[in-house]
Amino acid sequence: MNLRLIAIGLLAAFAGVLGAIAFVPGAIDGLMPKRGTVTIGKALVGGPFELTRHDGQRVTDATYRGQLMLVYFGFTYCPDICPAGLQVMSAALDKLGADSERIAPLFVTVDPERDTPEQLKNYVSSFHKNLVGLTGSAEDISKVAKAYRVYYKKVQDPALSDYTMDHTSFFYLMDGDGEFITHFPHVVPPEKLAERLAAELKKLPANS
Numbered sequence: 001m002n003l004r005l006i007a008i009g010l011l012a013a014f015a016g017v018l019g020a021i022a023f024v025p026g027a028i029d030g031l032m033p034k035r036g037t038v039t040i041g042k043a044l045v046g047g048p049f050e051l052t053r054h055d056g057q058r059v060t061d062a063t064y065r066g067q068l069m070l071v072y073f074g075f076t077y078c079p080d081i082c083p084a085g086l087q088v089m090s091a092a093l094d095k096l097g098a099d100s101e102r103i104a105p106l107f108v109t110v111d112p113e114r115d116t117p118e119q120l121k122n123y124v125s126s127f128h129k130n131l132v133g134l135t136g137s138a139e140d141i142s143k144v145a146k147a148y149r150v151y152y153k154k155v156q157d158p159a160l161s162d163y164t165m166d167h168t169s170f171f172y173l174m175d176g177d178g179e180f181i182t183h184f185p186h187v188v189p190p191e192k193l194a195e196r197l198a199a200e201l202k203k204l205p206a207n208s
């Protein structure tokens with residue numbers, strides 16, 4: 001599977017959806033406020049979740065209130081997209097130094113079948129020290145993916161004896177109340193990501 005092409009395709013599709021929402025507000029009557037695409041975007045992405053952290057603890061979205069959440073969906077067996085994305089995330093957090101403590105970088109698996117807490121614990125140790133691996137039941141994952149409008153699908157790779165996962169590849173930035181701010185493609189330059197994170201940190205209440 002050419003995951004890079006799929007990622008680009010999804011990006012285009014996502015932009016298309018946003019475009020459609022921006023220009024045809026009537027299409028989503030009853031779901032969202034009609035005025036302001038920013039408000040619509042916030043309403044579309046994110047929401048409550050309950051998942052298992054890589055140390056085995058159950059956590060919810062409320063666990064991360066008062067911090068920015070930088071949320072990425074993927075799986076540990078991913079050959080290139082996820083490692084590249086997590087490296088970008090790690091590099092951006094490194095640039096922020098001590099300020100990165102006020103950001104929760106979350107890696108949510110779309111492959112809970114193989115990504116046990118132990119597997120995630122081992123995997124996240126290759127990236128930024130604050131990176132949190134999250135897994136759960138198939139239902140937990142389906143719920144959080146739906147909330148974040150994340151596409152994922154199990155596919156048999158003819159070149160492999162095992163399966164792989166197709167998945168959306170964005171970073172979702174959420175504010176201290178868990179509300180959507182913006183998203184980035186996983187290939188965003190780390191400097192650019194760090195810049196935006198720093199700007200959003202300035203808006204966080206100082207004591208959080």
Ligand code: NI
Pocket residue numbers: 074075078079080081082083167
């Ligand atoms: Ni991946």
